[in-house]
Amino acid sequence: MAARGGDQPVNESKTGGDTDRPIGIFDSGMGGLTVLQALADRLPAEDLIYFGDTARVPYGTKGAQAVRTFARQDAEFLLSLGVKMLVVACNTASAFALDYLTEVCPLPVLGVIAPGVATALEHTRGGRVGVIGTSGTIRSGQYQHGLAASIPEERIFARECPLFVPLVEEGLLDHPLTDLAVREYLTPLREARIDTLILGCTHYPVLKPAIARFMGTEVRLVDSADSLAAAAAHCLADRQLAHEPRERRGELTFYLSDIPWKFTEVGERFLGQPITDVTTVSLDELARERSDPGSVRKDTS
Amino acid sequence: MAARGGDQPVNESKTGGDTDRPIGIFDSGMGGLTVLQALADRLPAEDLIYFGDTARVPYGTKGAQAVRTFARQDAEFLLSLGVKMLVVACNTASAFALDYLTEVCPLPVLGVIAPGVATALEHTRGGRVGVIGTSGTIRSGQYQHGLAASIPEERIFARECPLFVPLVEEGLLDHPLTDLAVREYLTPLREARIDTLILGCTHYPVLKPAIARFMGTEVRLVDSADSLAAAAAHCLADRQLAHEPRERRGELTFYLSDIPWKFTEVGERFLGQPITDVTTVSLDELARERSDPGSVRKDTS
Numbered sequence: 061m062a063a064r065g066g067d068q069p070v071n072e073s074k075t076g077g078d079t080d081r082p083i084g085i086f087d088s089g090m091g092g093l094t095v096l097q098a099l100a101d102r103l104p105a106e107d108l109i110y111f112g113d114t115a116r117v118p119y120g121t122k123g124a125q126a127v128r129t130f131a132r133q134d135a136e137f138l139l140s141l142g143v144k145m146l147v148v149a150c151n152t153a154s155a156f157a158l159d160y161l162t163e164v165c166p167l168p169v170l171g172v173i174a175p176g177v178a179t180a181l182e183h184t185r186g187g188r189v190g191v192i193g194t195s196g197t198i199r200s201g202q203y204q205h206g207l208a209a210s211i212p213e214e215r216i217f218a219r220e221c222p223l224f225v226p227l228v229e230e231g232l233l234d235h236p237l238t239d240l241a242v243r244e245y246l247t248p249l250r251e252a253r254i255d256t257l258i259l260g261c262t263h264y265p266v267l268k269p270a271i272a273r274f275m276g277t278e279v280r281l282v283d284s285a286d287s288l289a290a291a292a293a294h295c296l297a298d299r300q301l302a303h304e305p306r307e308r309r310g311e312l313t314f315y316l317s318d319i320p321w322k323f324t325e326v327g328e329r330f331l332g333q334p335i336t337d338v339t340t341v342s343l344d345e346l347a348r349e350r351s352d353p354g355s356v357r358k359d360t361s
Numbered sequence: 362m363a364a365r366g367g368d369q370p371v372n373e374s375k376t377g378g379d380t381d382r383p384i385g386i387f388d389s390g391m392g393g394l395t396v397l398q399a400l401a402d403r404l405p406a407e408d409l410i411y412f413g414d415t416a417r418v419p420y421g422t423k424g425a426q427a428v429r430t431f432a433r434q435d436a437e438f439l440l441s442l443g444v445k446m447l448v449v450a451c452n453t454a455s456a457f458a459l460d461y462l463t464e465v466c467p468l469p470v471l472g473v474i475a476p477g478v479a480t481a482l483e484h485t486r487g488g489r490v491g492v493i494g495t496s497g498t499i500r501s502g503q504y505q506h507g508l509a510a511s512i513p514e515e516r517i518f519a520r521e522c523p524l525f526v527p528l529v530e531e532g533l534l535d536h537p538l539t540d541l542a543v544r545e546y547l548t549p550l551r552e553a554r555i556d557t558l559i560l561g562c563t564h565y566p567v568l569k570p571a572i573a574r575f576m577g578t579e580v581r582l583v584d585s586a587d588s589l590a591a592a593a594a595h596c597l598a599d600r601q602l603a604h605e606p607r608e609r610r611g612e613l614t615f616y617l618s619d620i621p622w623k624f625t626e627v628g629e630r631f632l633g634q635p636i637t638d639v640t641t642v643s644l645d646e647l648a649r650e651r652s653d654p655g656s657v658r659k660d661t662s
Contacts, residue, residue: 114423114427115417115423115427115430116416116417117422121530121621121622121623122415122416122619122621122622123619123620123621123622125619125620125641126415126416126618126619126644129416129643129644129645130644133644195622195623196622199622222527222530222531223524223527223528223531223538225527226523226524226526226527227524229422229523230523230524236541237524237538237541237542237545240537240538240541241538244538317427318423318424318426318427319424319426320422320423320424321422321423321424321496321497321500322422322496340426342430343427343430343431343434343648344430344648347644347645347648
């Protein structure tokens with residue numbers, strides 16, 4: 061799809077700088093690796109730094125204030141590494157913290173909600189759109205609000221699916237438990253005869269087969285990764301921030317705040333290959349007050 | 362059961378002080394309210410302070426180092442409130458951090474694993490004991506190690522049940538999804554013909570009906586709350602730390618690091634009554650370096 065810069069909540073008044081600097085991506089955990097993969101495919105010359113807050117995952121069950129504090133610390137950490145652009149891969153963090161980060165960060169900030177909404181609006185035929193996500197994402201109303209700018213509210217159907225994240229983390233992609241959970245959560249959406257369904261959580265794309273089996277192949281499943289990557293490419297070009305084309309692919313660097321027990325399996329599930337060479341970031345480091353010039357302002361509200 | 366002080370990893374060389382001071386209880390989230398309830402029933406004169414680390418819950422999927430950092434910060438916070446005894450209600454924190462906390466805290470520290478093991482050993486008839494818990498708790502081997510002091514290893518059967526916590530948090534106590542998960546996880550334990558099953562996670566007692574339906578009523582289900590409360594009473598008496606009997610019940614005070622979306626429902630599920638008057642503790646406050654004399658030493662290892 062065409063990138064829609066106008067839909068992106070990017071702070072237009074600030075620019076990054078050096079084209080050689082990496083792009084920073086953060087997520088509540090490892091689900092955002094699906095977004096990293098899309099960025100790597102679309103922007104092969106760019107160096108990408110991924111931070112997954114695996115020590116505090118999930119964000120989706122937690123209140124807005126905690127998510128904003130997490131997001132501020134995650135962003136501060138990536139900014140301390142000199143990134144030129146910040147990608148918020150986590151839907152819940154995009155829902156609660158994107159406005160704040162866009163305001164205080166001295167560089168472009170992209171979230172996953174606006175690209176997901178734009179893609180769903182492009183694809184819907186009958187104008188009946190569903191969105192599924194964590195409790196936090198759905199209760200924030202951000203997807204519904206974005207869709208409501210173009211379609212009537214009575215054709216927007218939202219559902220929290222809190223068990224999908226643990227089911228994916230457990231690797232139960234093709235299991236009766238997952239089929240039962242899909243039926244439990246999605247029956248109202250099937251009955252509402254939606255034609256398009258936004259997968260509003262980075263974990264959900266790996267459940268596409270189970271969701272498609274239940275919803276039927278005529279329902280279009282939308283995830284934000286590809287459209288976010290297109291928007292990122294557009295934004296980089298627009299700001300003269302894109303890395304010049306080069307022979308070798310850019311580097312991928314991984315930071316996590318914890319090495320969870322099922323790290324290897326979960327990493328492969330989202331990235332399609334094992335993650336090697338991870339650096340762990342301690343919680344004390346994340347909570348550290350930073351005095352770097354590019355640092356995000358502390359906000360204890 | 363009789364309290365078994367000798368099984369408790371309490372630091373014998375240190376004492377607390379004033380009998381009027383409260384007891385501090387911490388847990389990864391709200392599951393530890395089952396332990397709080399048992400303490401309140403057993404020790405009605407005591408003031409109890411509960412801290413639930415709801416911003417960083419769960420601990421059970423996370424690595425040992427993250428859990429130790431969480432536990433240190435949780436303990437430091439409670440010590441800053443002047444508690445006379447520390448109760449680690451979380452099984453995963455007990456598994457990974459009890460030794461450390463016992464060593465560095467200037468007051469008695471009790472965990473839930475030793476009381477659970479002691480109760481299981483009291484109740485088993487055939488000496489075939491199962492234990493279920495989070496990935497962290499089971500992989501730590503602490504329950505298995507405790508049991509192995511008295512029964513042969515080939516009669517100890519341990520299983521991780523990672524979906525039980527999210528199922529309980531979602532309130533699916535009597536639901537086909539829970540029955541299916543119970544069958545998935547517990548079939549090997551039923552086939553092993555265990556006679557006693559330790560519920561090694563504060564969330565699991567509310568699943569007792571579903572577990573009993575599958576395992577059969579002849580299998581004894583053990584949770585640590587009551588035996589931990591007995592051990593706490595014994596320890597307080599032993600150290601001359603018990604509050605003198607009084608007319609009114611002691612006060613319950615609640616601190617959480619986040620108010621989760623389903624706070625009210627989950628609170629009622631574990632405590633049997635709504636929680637009122639909760640104070641939230643910010644992550645910045647939790648990570649703050651403390652210089653109080655009673656503070657836990659900083660350990661960045």
